[in-house]
Amino acid sequence: MREVAFADLPGLADQEIGVSDWVEVTQERVNQFAEATGDHQWIHVDVERANREIGGPIAHGYLTLSLIPFLGAKLLKVDGVTRGINYGSDKVRFTNMVRVGKRVRMRQKLVSVQPKAGGLQMINECTIEIEGEERPACVAETISILYGA
Numbered sequence: 652m653r654e655v656a657f658a659d660l661p662g663l664a665d666q667e668i669g670v671s672d673w674v675e676v677t678q679e680r681v682n683q684f685a686e687a688t689g690d691h692q693w694i695h696v697d698v699e700r701a702n703r704e705i706g707g708p709i710a711h712g713y714l715t716l717s718l719i720p721f722l723g724a725k726l727l728k729v730d731g732v733t734r735g736i737n738y739g740s741d742k743v744r745f746t747n748m749v750r751v752g753k754r755v756r757m758r759q760k761l762v763s764v765q766p767k768a769g770g771l772q773m774i775n776e777c778t779i780e781i782e783g784e785e786r787p788a789c790v791a792e793t794i795s796i797l798y799g800a
Contacts, residue, residue, distance in 0.1 A: 657731035657799035722757035770798040
């Protein structure tokens with residue numbers, strides 16, 4: 652894990668922060684996401700039909716996107732932060748399907764750091780890679796604001 656003081660965060664702009672560990676996308680995780688969101692489309696949750704018609708079930712695109720905080724949690728520790736908020740996302744693209752049973756990881760680049768609302772606004776480019784595949788599952792710019800002590 653990379654560690655930096657809040658005041659030194661701007662110095663990391665335009666740098667790769669790191670790459671997360673691999674995480675398997677299980678059918679259980681997909682089913683839990685379907686329950687949480689109400690998205691029960693058969694391509695995600697009907698294993699028999701998905702196996703028969705499309706070669707197996709696939710994760711929801713928004714499940715893949717929602718893994719960003721989980722995968723990024725061990726990449727960067729900013730000392731002196733009192734709180735942080737999600738401010739939004741830009742340029743979210745789902746460029747490849749994640750089949751159940753595959754492993755994914757995130758490559759994170761800190762694009763910019765700017766003062767905003769009494770804190771520091773961070774824009775990160777987050778690329779969710781699929782093990783053994785050339786095209787990533789998702790590429791998204793996330794925006795967050797961190798507040799220091």
